[in-house]
Amino acid sequence: MSSSSFRNRHRDSSPAGAPGRKRSQFTYRHFNQMASYNTSCPLRVVAHLDLDCFYAQVEMVRLGIPEDKPLAVQQWERQGLIAVNYPARAFKIGRHCTVTEARRLCPELIAQHVATWREGDDKWAYREDAAEHIATDKVSLDPYRLESRRIMRVIKEHLPGGGLQKVEKASIDEVFLDLTAHVHQVMLERYGEELGGPPPYGDVSEELPMPAVTALDWKADALVDLGEGDRQEGEFDDPDWDDVALLVASEIVRNVRGVIREKLGYSCSAGVSRNKLLSKLGSAHKKPNQQTVIRNRAVGHFLSGFKFTKIRNLGGKLGEQVADAFKTEAVSDLLTVPIEQLRQKLGDENGVWIYETLRGIDTSEVNSGTQIKSMLSAKSFRPDITTVEQATKWLRIFAADIFARLVEEGVLEHKRRPKTINLHHRHGNQTRSRSGPIPARLLNEESLFELAKNLFHQITLEGDTWPCSNLSLSVAGFEEGVSGNMGIDSFLVKGDEARVLKSSESARTSSSKEALDTSTRQQPAAKRRRIDGAGGGIQRFLTTKREPSQDTRTTAPEDDLVRRNSGEAKLGTSKTYVASGMGWPGEPLPEEAQADSRRSPITPHACSRCDANLGGPEELQSHLDWHFAKDLQEEEEERVSQAFANRQASTAVNNARAGSQKGAAAASSASASGSNKSTGRSKKKPERGQSKLNFG
Ligand code: CTP
Ligand code: CA
Numbered sequence: 001m002s003s004s005s006f007r008n009r010h011r012d013s014s015p016a017g018a019p020g021r022k023r024s025q026f027t028y029r030h031f032n033q034m035a036s037y038n039t040s041c042p043l044r045v046v047a048h049l050d051l052d053c054f055y056a057q058v059e060m061v062r063l064g065i066p067e068d069k070p071l072a073v074q075q076w077e078r079q080g081l082i083a084v085n086y087p088a089r090a091f092k093i094g095r096h097c098t099v100t101e102a103r104r105l106c107p108e109l110i111a112q113h114v115a116t117w118r119e120g121d122d123k124w125a126y127r128e129d130a131a132e133h134i135a136t137d138k139v140s141l142d143p144y145r146l147e148s149r150r151i152m153r154v155i156k157e158h159l160p161g162g163g164l165q166k167v168e169k170a171s172i173d174e175v176f177l178d179l180t181a182h183v184h185q186v187m188l189e190r191y192g193e194e195l196g197g198p199p200p201y202g203d204v205s206e207e208l209p210m211p212a213v214t215a216l217d218w219k220a221d222a223l224v225d226l227g228e229g230d231r232q233e234g235e236f237d238d239p240d241w242d243d244v245a246l247l248v249a250s251e252i253v254r255n256v257r258g259v260i261r262e263k264l265g266y267s268c269s270a271g272v273s274r275n276k277l278l279s280k281l282g283s284a285h286k287k288p289n290q291q292t293v294i295r296n297r298a299v300g301h302f303l304s305g306f307k308f309t310k311i312r313n314l315g316g317k318l319g320e321q322v323a324d325a326f327k328t329e330a331v332s333d334l335l336t337v338p339i340e341q342l343r344q345k346l347g348d349e350n351g352v353w354i355y356e357t358l359r360g361i362d363t364s365e366v367n368s369g370t371q372i373k374s375m376l377s378a379k380s381f382r383p384d385i386t387t388v389e390q391a392t393k394w395l396r397i398f399a400a401d402i403f404a405r406l407v408e409e410g411v412l413e414h415k416r417r418p419k420t421i422n423l424h425h426r427h428g429n430q431t432r433s434r435s436g437p438i439p440a441r442l443l444n445e446e447s448l449f450e451l452a453k454n455l456f457h458q459i460t461l462e463g464d465t466w467p468c469s470n471l472s473l474s475v476a477g478f479e480e481g482v483s484g485n486m487g488i489d490s491f492l493v494k495g496d497e498a499r500v501l502k503s504s505e506s507a508r509t510s511s512s513k514e515a516l517d518t519s520t521r522q523q524p525a526a527k528r529r530r531i532d533g534a535g536g537g538i539q540r541f542l543t544t545k546r547e548p549s550q551d552t553r554t555t556a557p558e559d560d561l562v563r564r565n566s567g568e569a570k571l572g573t574s575k576t577y578v579a580s581g582m583g584w585p586g587e588p589l590p591e592e593a594q595a596d597s598r599r600s601p602i603t604p605h606a607c608s609r610c611d612a613n614l615g616g617p618e619e620l621q622s623h624l625d626w627h628f629a630k631d632l633q634e635e636e637e638e639r640v641s642q643a644f645a646n647r648q649a650s651t652a653v654n655n656a657r658a659g660s661q662k663g664a665a666a667a668s669s670a671s672a673s674g675s676n677k678s679t680g681r682s683k684k685k686p687e688r689g690q691s692k693l694n695f696g
């Protein structure tokens with residue numbers, strides 16, 4: 001039910017027991033639903049927080065630069081800026097500017113280069129001369145990722161625990177908070193008299209009494225107004241419980257923003273409303289350092305001013321399709337289109353989804369449990385590299401990079417671990433890759449490096465190695481709660497690995513469908529789920545979930561690890577999730593692709609592979625990861641299936657007892673070459689996942 005129809009339904013009702021006295025539109029049941037995060041609860045309250053000019057703020061805090069000084073974050077010499085603080089924006093400096101242009105606009109601009117990894121080094125660092133070293137350096141966004149995790153941690157520590165907290169990291173600088181249960185508790189404490197008692201006649205479908213308050217103090221919040229047209233329900237109506245819930249939520253959000261500011265020095269903006277869709281639009285409404293509340297009664301007016309292409313999930317192909325079908329981008333134009341017509345032109349599911357979205361209805365959940373599914377470290381070489389020594393230096397960086405991120409992921413505490421390692425190599429237009437399992441006991445930086453070298457060695461055996469224009473190393477197939485048992489099991493194909501193979505099997509049969517269907521990533525959740533189910537799950541194969549929260553992890557980082565973000569980090573980590581540039585002639589190299597997407601003011605997060613427009617940098621990364629997974633899958637399914645089939649036939653036991661370096665090399669060699677010469681390993685009864693495998 002849309003909020004306005006909901007609102008009007010009970011407007012003049014005079015329920016039994018209170019003749020003549022206005023009752024709330026909400027029932028006892030609605031209020032109770034708040035405690036269980038029911039996503040269709042009409043009293044739901046969701047907030048979205050987005051850090052102001054995030055990378056720029058990180059640099060300012062790190063360097064102790066006063067807030068009123070203009071600063072921008074730079075990547076290489078001639079590319080666009082990647083973040084611009086608000087004082088610099090006052091000079092009309094934007095992401096599209098190069099450093100030179102920006103300096104022309106504002107000579108006193110502080111331009112800070114991002115941290116980089118350097119060929120041959122094993123940690124990232126801020127370097128004076130990074131801008132001229134595009135050939136030997138690789139951008140590290142780690143400082144920002146680490147700060148992002150600190151922010152998450154502060155938020156989680158500040159909010160009450162137990163069942164009262166639901167926090168989703170939506171991108172490197174964004175979180176969603178479902179505050180409904182928390183607000184429910186505060187309302188019970190504050191308005192116990194009205195809300196705490198049993199419903200009349202014990203009937204939860206009875207309407208609540210109206211709140212005793214007649215005016216709410218919204219403090220400094222930007223309150224979206226109601227517009228001229230909305231006479232049915234205006235400012236003169238008394239506040240109802242949904243307004244009270246939003247007021248309580250906005251207090252909580254103001255406090256959260258306050259702690260982030262106080263403890264870490266960062267300002268952010270927020271949107272507070274009844275769902276993710278509206279809150280996300282709200283946080284961008286007034287920036288910097290402000291929060292916008294969209295009361296239910298203001299939703300219609302708020303949304304009618306937008307182009308629908310600005311709405312979450314409508315920035316891409318689906319949005320274009322709608323614009324084409326109805327020759328408009330304005331929400332207000334589409335509000336008059338009947339649902340039947342939307343269904344007819346866009347299909348049942350999309351039609352209904354759009355109909356609801358335009359009316360601010362969104363029941364998608366705030367997901368606190370999303371976890372990373374793969375990690376990729378890559379470099380495109382300009383100029384190409386030509387020697388084993390060079391390649392080896394990069395493999396060392398990739399291994400250090402990935403391992404440091406694994407440590408944050410809790411790998412040392414055996415919380416999670418990846419089970420496969422993959423190496424991609426590009427020579428001219430030809431991309432080759434090798435993959436192998438990662439035995440649990442070999443999960444350390446040195447062994448990852450050895451595994452990577454071994455995979456590389458196998459690729460070189462085929463010839464045609466040089467010049468090499470791109471190398472990338474990734475780990476995937478994450479498994480939960482590995483106990484630290486370093487036994488022979490780690491050599492077997494089971495659990496996730498088996499599922500990985502299984503999904504690669506089924507994806508083979510459906511890959512053409514999926515290949516055509518890149519636009520599904522832009523579509524409503526229900527639609528995507530359906531396709532996932534049918535398609536066999538490319539996303540399960542290697543990389544990344546497709547929601548923007550790809551980099552979200554529930555486990556909090558070690559703070560000292562996080563605090564190493566000071567320029568002299570001992571153990572650095574880096575992320576280059578960009579996976580494009582593999583096998584597509586003429587396509588931008590990964591770092592160029594990143595830069596391009598930052599430069600374009602119109603579609604700042606466009607995918608260079610399929611024209612999809614993504615909602616943010618992390619979404620773009622996730623999306624590119626998805627392409628990567630798909631490409632990798634297509635290239636490797638034959639080889640990998642074969643390799644694992646062989647391994648299955650002769651399970652590895654002896655190697656489990658061998659020395660770690662030797663074991664690492666042997667394991668990766670065996671699985672990746674596809675010609676496993678078994679060394680007399682004894683058989684073990686296949687586990688459940690294994691026996692189901694079916695290699696065609
Ligand atoms: N980012 C990027 N490339 C883009 C968009 C964003 O590298 N095309 C980075 C920015 O450097 C930014 C961070 O991702 O700091 C978050 O992006 P976003 O929230 O869009 O911008 P902010 O710089 O935080 O600015 P705002 O105050 O408008 O949120
Ligand atoms: Ca931001």
Ligand code: CA
Pocket residue numbers: 050051171173174616
């Ligand atoms: Ca953002």
